[in-house]
Amino acid sequence: WFPYPSKIMFLLDLLDNLPRLQLSRPHLQLFIWVLKELGVPNVPSVDQLRGMQEKLREKCGGIETKRFQSDLGNIFYCNDLARLIAQNYSNPHTASLLQFYPEEPDGVTSELWHAMKIRNMDPDLLTPMYRKEGIDFYVKELAELKDGQLVIPIRWIIRQKQMCANAFLVTREGGYLRIHSDEEINVKAEDLQFNFLDLISISIHQMKLIVMTDGSKHHASQMPNQLRDLAEGEELYSSWVIAWADDVSGNTSKQMNPHKNFYVTHGNLPGQLLQQEFHVQFASTSPHASTAEQAKVIREMVNDSHKNPVRVYNAATGRMCRFRMVVPNLPADNPQQSEESSHIGPNGNCKCRKCKTGGNAHYVESAEGFHALHKVGELRTTEDTLTEIKAQLEVAADGNVSEVKKMQTSSGIKDKVAQGWIVQMIKKNKQLHVSHPQLSSGEIKSKVLEWLYESTDEPWNPLLNFKGLDPHRDTPVExxxxxxxxxxxxxxxxxxxxxxxxxxxxxxxxxxxxxxxxxxxxxxxxxxxxxxxxxxxxxxxxxxxxxxxxxxxxxxxxxxxxxxxxxxxxxxxxxxxxxxxxxxxxxxxxxxxxxxxxxxxxxxxxxxxxxxxxxxxxxxxxxxxxxxxxxxxETEVFESFNGVFRLCSIHSNHQAPSKDIAIKCARMDMTKHLICGGRWPSTGGNEWVSAGKGVQSILHENKVIQTMLGWAPHKKPTPGSLVAHTQKASLVKLWVQWNEKMYSLPSEISPGENSSWKSYKGVYSQSGDECREGSWVVASPNPSFQYMGRIMAIIRNCNGPGALILIKQYHLSSILHPFTNCPVLSFPPPDNPWIAVHTKDVLFALNVQHDCRTWKCDDTGLRSLIQEREKTDRTVSFIEHQEDNTFILNIFAVHNACRLRRILPRSLTAPVPLHEDHYKFHCQIAEQVRSTRTGRRQANAERRAAKNAGK
Ligand SMILES: [Zn+2]
Ligand SMILES: [Zn+2]
Known part of the structure; x- marks a missing residue:
């Protein structure tokens, strides 16, 4: 039960650290009492358990909870981000799934590292090196290929599943090396032979110095890559930390208990995993400190990893490695993302956090202004935003409230942090005017500014100065x-x-x-x-x-x-x-x-x-x-983690919520880490050890524990596998009975007329959908064509091998349904409608609706109402379909939308613009808007005038 002193301690610690089922102290005391009553030996008290947990946290490299105080004086606690992310490296379940390099998608774009943000990221922030047969190749360093060609890799990138690099070609000219930095070539990592250090020692050995031409000297000054010093001979990676923030109530009841929270996920993991709560990690919370104050701390931790990369055991390679952190994007809801981009929010004239479009009523109601709202305007940049904030601070130092407001309205920039200071500066300015009437306005202004920069070195949103992040661009629409x-x-x-x-x-x-x-x-x-x-x-x-x-x-x-x-x-x-x-x-x-x-x-x-x-x-x-x-x-997984946070909050005694909750979450993270087989440095620090077998086996063997931890093993049902009916519902019939419609069979199957076949409840499609009798599916007995139709039965031979899906095929029309713009499925199709396919030939499930509008189906059906799983005497009506031959293929279905579009002709799915001439249409609408709004404004003005006259 290493590192726990005993099994009972382990089980109690586990019980105490289930995120979705948190126990209060009385609950725990009750458990312990029951155990003692039953005569279980060595049962600890709650305090002994807490003591052991604290010791374990120190001993097993648990996540440290650090205290911070912001410029505004707020105290809060934050869990060590570096250790949180490091857990994914030393955890064997996640380590092998981490991807460290951008990838040019080989067809399908599905992951963060396929997208341009990562692919275009400053190479200094990406993983700078690639290790090949024990040799570390760094970007910006001279390297030699197997054929003797010299190159300088600039950016590592995976192309067609192969590690490659964009590189500059280097040629020898006389005794000099010329770097052709105007053009990037593609180099395969497998062709690399010597790294820069090798080349230096070779050149010393051969007494030939590496000298660059004058034009290429600045490249030489960057060699060897300085990051080598930080890596100290170990692999150096970059981790993408996705940070989510929001206001969350710490209560489960309707009464608000406001907190600002930060959670993170490790963006180097496949996106599918990141949809699981298991991979959301708590960073910080505070009822007092704003998200900006917390973001500053997060930024410090991230920046620190660039000076001192985090050293950790990599469970995938079995070697020690180091990593630096980068925040590539900030998923959140709109108001939060507005705040993160120093934007004024939904009530300003310029409502967009990403671009400068919008303006006063006169402009946005004009044809041009209205049309402009339908397009991307001039993009905001962090530089512009910072300049604007600094200008607002200058004006605030002058004490000019109305001018600051005007600037905020016209630019759409109203920084929450700066606003806090602006309010204080205006107050300060007024005070100085009273207390020091002899000072000129200019002198007072300088005094206020002096006071400001003495109080803080950064009176604005810390996210505006974050390497690799632009909050305007990197707050993806949610x-x-x-x-x-x-x-x-x-x-x-x-x-x-x-x-x-x-x-x-x-x-x-x-x-x-x-x-x-x-x-x-x-x-x-x-x-x-x-x-x-x-x-x-x-x-x-x-x-x-x-x-x-x-x-x-x-x-x-x-x-x-x-x-x-x-x-x-x-x-x-x-x-x-x-x-x-x-x-x-x-x-x-x-x-x-x-x-x-x-x-x-x-x-x-x-x-x-x-x-x-x-x-x-x-x-x-x-x-x-x-x-x-x-x-x-999507932020759903973070929002669902709020449930875990709330449980932590209600079980804390509210004296130190930020600290208590952070410690609880760190403890939960550690227990999770231990049972996953994650490693930590042994007391001497020389070796990284993992928990004993007993501790590790729990996760695999106990489904309840898996669910409680929000962990879903990465397992898809086998395509073609069958789901049995309950014994009662299952049906056995002879083949002749099943085959009344004369199904056309796969050529290699010829069932005996009198063989018995048993019905099944469901079959798993290639996509993992569970399809049942009556389900609409796409089936494909060979890659060249697909059937769309309804499953009539799922049957398996009772005495021999073979299972079949009996399908009623429908015909896919080549024109769209007039009202819904969806493709139409009709019966009978021109060829044989009755098809039997192998179970593995079912590709995926479809959503299909009856064309009730055309057939005027109405609520003529009646069925018994079911309550408490029993039929009652009461009835409810339902829509009774008037026929069974005309259906609409729902192309608005989200599930399998992408699979469906792969097989449908493009003419059936390509969107068609409603208006060819957008501008003309927008002009018409703008005119209507103008006339109604002008009318409304006039009416309001008249009402106001009448009211004033009445007074
Ligand atoms: Zn915009
Ligand atoms: Zn109908």
Whole structure:
């Protein structure tokens, strides 16, 4: 049970450190009492347990919780970021999955390191070296290839799964070396032979000095790469730390207990893993210190790793290595991201944190100004923003409040940290005028500025001065708050506000009857969604985005219907986990965004002026190019970690919440690390050791513990494997009975007429979907063609090998459905509709809806209501489909959207612009907006005048 003194200590420590099931002290005392009552030997008291945990934390390289005090005087605690990230290196479950180099995607873009942010990052911030057969090659150093060619690698990059480098060619001219730095060539790492140090010793040996031509001398001055000194002969990597921050309540009840929190994930891990709570790590919290104050501490820790790289055991190589940290992006919700970019937020005239578009009412209501809101404006940069903040501070030192406000309104820059100082400076200025009337305004101004820079060296957002980070560009648009809780929510309210109760009931009934197969969402509770229509959350809106289109006919006007259609089309694209063809994809996204904005304009033209979430959409293409698929920047996993944080908070005694919670989280991280087999330096420091077998086996053997830790083993169901019915539901029939429709069979299968076949409940598709009888699927017996259809039965031969999926094939039309713009599936298809395929030939599940609008299906069906798993005497109605031959393929389904587009002809999926001439359309809308708003302003002015006259 190493490093625990006993099994009982280990189990109690584990029990005490489950993130999702935290025990209060009385609970723990109760457990201990029960154990003692049962006569278990050596049961410790709670205090003894706490003492052991503290010792363990010191002994086993636990994460240190450090105290900080900000410039504003706030005290808070932060867990050592370097050790948090280091755990992923010394943990055998994660170490081998870490990717350290940017990669040129070989087809599919799915990860952070495929995207341009990392690929274009300053090579000094990326992993600078590559070790080949024990030789470390560094960027910016001379190296020799096997064929004798000299090169200088500039940037390591993986191309077609091979380590390569962009490099400068070096030629010999006379006795000199000339570096051709105007052109980069591609060099394969396997061709490298000698590194710079080798070349030096060879040259000394041969008494030939390495001398550069005059034009190339500045390169020579950078050799050897200074980072070699920091690495001290060990491998030196870069870790991408993704930092999330937000306001979180520390209470589970509705009463707010405000905290500002920072969590991080390790961006070098595959994105799929980062969706698991297990990989979210707590950094800091404080009820007092703002996220900017905490960010400063995080930045210091990151910067420190550049001076002293973190030394850690790498479980993947079995060697010691070092790493530096870089923060590539900041996922968060919109208000937080605004704050991180020193932006004024949603109430300013310039509402965009990323660009300078927008302005006063006169401008944004003009044709030009209105049109400009639909495009990316002049991009903000950290330099401009800093200059603006400094200018505001100067004016504040002068005591000019109104001028500062004016500057903030016109620029859209209002830095939270600076604002704190601005308020104090203005006060100071006033005081000085009173206390020192003899001083001139200029003298007072200098005194105020003097005071400011004595109080702080950085009176603004620390993220503006963070190597490798530009908060304007690196705050990727977030799907949950911008799309689901933004646009989908808006259209949902806008639609159902106008509905009568009977229309709402109709919608609920239709939605409840919708087929949710292939959507990978939990069962809908449509009645609930209508009843609590003003309190829906992300998952409801995600379902509505994909399904609403098929349920609103007859109860919605055309303009709103167009918005629902446009947002459905965009949503399916935005949730892509993988991107095959980046340029085509981004073009599609641009059209889909244009359609959402234009259709929205037709419903409510002023909305894009008032709400920043609409304009923000236009920045999505660049965000995807820079940071990869947007699902990778989703904040859901961080938000769900808030649940763990809240439990920590309610179990702390609230005297020192920042410290207590940080310590608790550090303890949980350590227990997690130990049971994962993660290593730590032994007391002497020479060896890195891991926990004993007993401790490590728990994670693999105990499913409950896995769930409690938020850990999902990386295991997909085997494609083609079957899911059995319960004994009662399973059906055995002869082949002739199953084969009444005369299915066309795979050539190598010829079942005997009287062989018995047993039915199964489900089959796993290639994509991992569990498909059942009635599921719509794509099946492909050979790569050249695919069937779309419905599973009629899943059966297996009782006496011999062989299992078959019986499918009713539908025909995919070449034209789109007139209302939904989705492809149509009709029956019968021109060739044999009855197909049997092997179980492994099922590719993935589809979502298909009946064409109820055309067939006027109504609520004529009745079925018993089920309560407490029993049929009651009460009945509920449902939509009864009028026929079984015309269906609509839901291309707005998010799940498998990317797989579906791979097999459909492009003519069926390529988005089509709603308006060819955007500008003309925007001019019309701007005119409407102007006239309604001018009218409204006039009416308001008149009302005010009348009121004043009345006084
Ligand atoms: Zn913008
Ligand atoms: Zn129908």
């Amino acid at each position: 799907l949950l708050h911008t799309i689901l809780l933004g646009i989908v929510k808006y259209i949902w309210h806008s639609a159902n506000q106008e509905w009568s109760d009977s229309q709402r009931a109709k919608f609920a009934l239709r939605l409840q009857s919708a087929d949710i197969g292939g959507l990978n969402i939990p069962p809908l509770r449509a009645g609930y969604m209508i009843q609590y229509r003003n309190g829906l959350i992300g998952k409801h809106f995600k379902a509505l985005m994909q399904l609403m289109l098929f349920q609103v006919h007859g109860i919605i006007d055309d303009p709103r219907y167009a918005v629902i259609k446009a947002i459905g089309a965009l949503g399916a694209l935005l949730w892509f986990p993988e991107i095959d063809n980046m340029e085509e994809y981004l073009e599609d996204i641009k059209i889909a965004i244009g359609n959402v904005l234009d259709s929205f304009d037709a419903v409510d033209g002023g909305r894009i002026i008032d709400k920043m979430k609409l304009h923000t959409l236009v920045h999505i293409p660049e965000d995807i190019r820079n940071h990869g698929p947007l699902v990778r920047s």
